[in-house]
Amino acid sequence: MSGHVADLEPIVGPGDNGLGDIMEVSMGPHHPSTHGVFRMDVRLEGERVVRLKPVFGYLHRNHEKIAENGAYLSAIPYTDRLDYLCSMTNNWGYVLAVEKLAGIQVPERAEYIRVIVSELTRFQNHAGLVGFLLQDMGASGTPLMYAFREREKILDLFESLSGARMMCNYMRFGGLRVDASAAWLEEVRQVIAGLPRFIDEYEKLLRGNEILMARTQGVGVLPRELAINAGVTGPMLRASGVNYDVRKVDKYGIYDRFHFRVPLGEHGDVYDRYMMRVLEMRESLTILEQALRDIPAGPIIDPKTRLRGLRPKAGEAYGRIESPKGELGFFLISDGSTNPYRYRVRPPSMINLTILEDMCLGENIADTVIILGSVDIVLGEVDR
Amino acid sequence: MTLPPIEDIQAQIVAGVPGSRVTVLPNGSPSAQHSLLLDHEHARAVAEFLRNDPNLRLDYCSLVTGVDWPDTETTEKVKVKKLVAGPDGSEQEQEVEETRKTKVPGYLEAVYHLFSMEKKHGPVVLRMRTANRTDGTHLPSLTAVWRSAEFQEREAFDLYGIIFDGHPDLRRILMWDGFVDHPMRKDYVPPADDILVTGVNP
Numbered sequence: 001m002s003g004h005v006a007d008l009e010p011i012v013g014p015g016d017n018g019l020g021d022i023m024e025v026s027m028g029p030h031h032p033s034t035h036g037v038f039r040m041d042v043r044l045e046g047e048r049v050v051r052l053k054p055v056f057g058y059l060h061r062n063h064e065k066i067a068e069n070g071a072y073l074s075a076i077p078y079t080d081r082l083d084y085l086c087s088m089t090n091n092w093g094y095v096l097a098v099e100k101l102a103g104i105q106v107p108e109r110a111e112y113i114r115v116i117v118s119e120l121t122r123f124q125n126h127a128g129l130v131g132f133l134l135q136d137m138g139a140s141g142t143p144l145m146y147a148f149r150e151r152e153k154i155l156d157l158f159e160s161l162s163g164a165r166m167m168c169n170y171m172r173f174g175g176l177r178v179d180a181s182a183a184w185l186e187e188v189r190q191v192i193a194g195l196p197r198f199i200d201e202y203e204k205l206l207r208g209n210e211i212l213m214a215r216t217q218g219v220g221v222l223p224r225e226l227a228i229n230a231g232v233t234g235p236m237l238r239a240s241g242v243n244y245d246v247r248k249v250d251k252y253g254i255y256d257r258f259h260f261r262v263p264l265g266e267h268g269d270v271y272d273r274y275m276m277r278v279l280e281m282r283e284s285l286t287i288l289e290q291a292l293r294d295i296p297a298g299p300i301i302d303p304k305t306r307l308r309g310l311r312p313k314a315g316e317a318y319g320r321i322e323s324p325k326g327e328l329g330f331f332l333i334s335d336g337s338t339n340p341y342r343y344r345v346r347p348p349s350m351i352n353l354t355i356l357e358d359m360c361l362g363e364n365i366a367d368t369v370i371i372l373g374s375v376d377i378v379l380g381e382v383d384r
Numbered sequence: 385m386t387l388p389p390i391e392d393i394q395a396q397i398v399a400g401v402p403g404s405r406v407t408v409l410p411n412g413s414p415s416a417q418h419s420l421l422l423d424h425e426h427a428r429a430v431a432e433f434l435r436n437d438p439n440l441r442l443d444y445c446s447l448v449t450g451v452d453w454p455d456t457e458t459t460e461k462v463k464v465k466k467l468v469a470g471p472d473g474s475e476q477e478q479e480v481e482e483t484r485k486t487k488v489p490g491y492l493e494a495v496y497h498l499f500s501m502e503k504k505h506g507p508v509v510l511r512m513r514t515a516n517r518t519d520g521t522h523l524p525s526l527t528a529v530w531r532s533a534e535f536q537e538r539e540a541f542d543l544y545g546i547i548f549d550g551h552p553d554l555r556r557i558l559m560w561d562g563f564v565d566h567p568m569r570k571d572y573v574p575p576a577d578d579i580l581v582t583g584v585n586p
Contacts, residue, residue, distance in 0.1 A: 056557075056558070057556075057557060057558035057559065057560070060558040060559065062543075062567055062568070064543075064568060065567060065568055100413075100414065100415040101413050101414070101415060102413075102414070103413075103414030226531070228443050228444055228501050229443070229530060229531045229532070230530075230531040230532050230534075231444060231445055231446060231530065231531070231532025231533075232532075242501060244444075244501045244504070249504050312413060313412060313413065314412050314413070315411045315412040315413025315414075315415065316411055316413060316415070316417065317411075317413050317414075317415035317417060318415070318417060318447065318497055318507055318509075319415075320446070327446060329446060329447055329497075331447055331449060331495070331497070333451065334413065342449075342451050344447070344449045346446060346447040350535060351532055351535060351536070353535070354531060354532060354534050354535050355531070383558060384558075
């Protein structure tokens with residue numbers, strides 16, 4: 001949370017560069033555009049950004065220490081609270097790392113249900129993001145409420161499956177906590193049948209909108225080489241034209257069984273990042289259709305799997321998944337006891353912030369808001 | 385694309401960066417992600433080699449983190465011959481059991497997980513170890529090679545106290561400015577006033 005104004009070098013006085021005063025603005029921590037408690041120390045020359053330092057840590061609770069002080073099982077509910085919009089994918093990232101560490105196998109039906117809930121999570125995350133992004137651009141209300149209307153249906157599905165709308169605590173190493181009933185799967189089919197219409201409506205409303213294009217095209221450009229070097233992942237990386245999706249690269253779970261495409265951008269600007277989310281929603285729907293068609297009957301967890309008192313033998317493992325925000329990884333070191341010796345989260349939205357300053361330099365102060373919005377951060381994950 | 389075995393990567397590094405000392409640290413878990421321990425002097429050169437080598441092209445540093453390994457004490461029982469006063473007063477040589485304690489100094493460790501976006505392979509795990517946990521906690525920064533290490537090295541500095549030499553902006557990142565300790569260390573004890581009790585007047 002370091003980085004108060006006093007730390008920085010003194011501000012150049014007026015007249016030094018012939019352009020007028022340089023002004024320091026502290027955006028946040030409580031600002032509607034910062035999506036939580038997040039602050040940007042911005043230095044402005046007129047309206048142009050000449051320096052920007054992200055400041056965070058307001059929600060820091062030492063998540064990693066909490067997990068190291070508990071058993072392997074007890075960390076799962078805490079992972080829900082990392083990226084609190086996407087608890088299902090957080091669960092999967094963690095249980096995948098534990099499965100790698102301890103060499104646990106997952107039954108086929110559980111893998112299918114994991115894919116179904118994760119793609120639903122991706123859909124509702126991206127729907128929420130495009131809604132918030134347009135809200136940031138001044139399209140007050142309507143796009144966000146349209147997105148939330150659809151998100152609500154998915155949260156209802158999560159509630160009837162796991163008992164909670166957002167803090168699902170649904171996955172276990174080796175499988176799942178409860179099985180999905182046939183009625184639930186039928187409900188999912190019905191919900192996703194209505195979702196393409198939502199995307200069509202959304203695109204019809206906004207895709208060619210002049211304000212949207214003027215505000216986003218050519219704004220906040222992230223060059224391809226910088227994106228790779230700075231470890232940017234997820235839709236943001238692909239908007240810069242890099243074909244890297246962990247679902248395709250690692251083929252974790254059963255992702256090699258589905259046919260889906262990876263959308264790629266050309267310019268790496270805010271518009272491309274927006275479009276990546278819209279296109280990924282469509283691809284998620286094709287994955288969902290295939291998964292719902294092929295899901296087999298069978299167990300969801302091997303009853304012999306030790307959940308309580310799991311003691312993986314000494315060693316370490318890094319497991320990663322493609323979360324809606326990027327590469328979510330968990331690094332675990334076991335010393336042979338019941339608690340992880342080292343538990344580390346690779347938070348995609350924090351690492352995607354590394355190049356926030358690079359994207360904002362030279363842009364208008366009003367554009368920093370939508371550039372930040374296009375990064376897609378959740379402070380529960382950034383601060384941990 | 386699959387990576388060559390870790391021993392081959394080690395041999396390639398030693399051939400590519402003359403003078404570098406690289407040790408393979410095997411990993412006992414089923415994940416079989418073995419790691420390479422680098423020396424401080426050549427770490428930066430090794431990192432650049434791994435990033436630029438046309439076959440490896442580890443252009444993407446995914447995860448950077450610290451690990452704390454505190455000082456440990458090993459006790460062993462040794463049988464020693466000693467002169468002991470016998471019952472009649474004269475000294476006799478006798479075998480006596482003695483416990484010897486040896487202190488193994490702890491260290492802090494920085495771990496880097498590398499992947500390749502171009503070749504789509506990975507991970508290659510790099511490690512560096514500090515001299516101790518108190519006054520020798522310096523390690524070379526690899527931010528100049530992979531920008532993604534910038535915030536994560538700051539975090540390892542903040543939570544573990546590893547000082548990354550050559551980092552462009554080494555400040556605390558999650559804890560606040562006035563904070564003094566490093567809370568992710570194994571021996572960290574939160575201050576007594578850390579717990580707020582409600583409903584009780586001080």
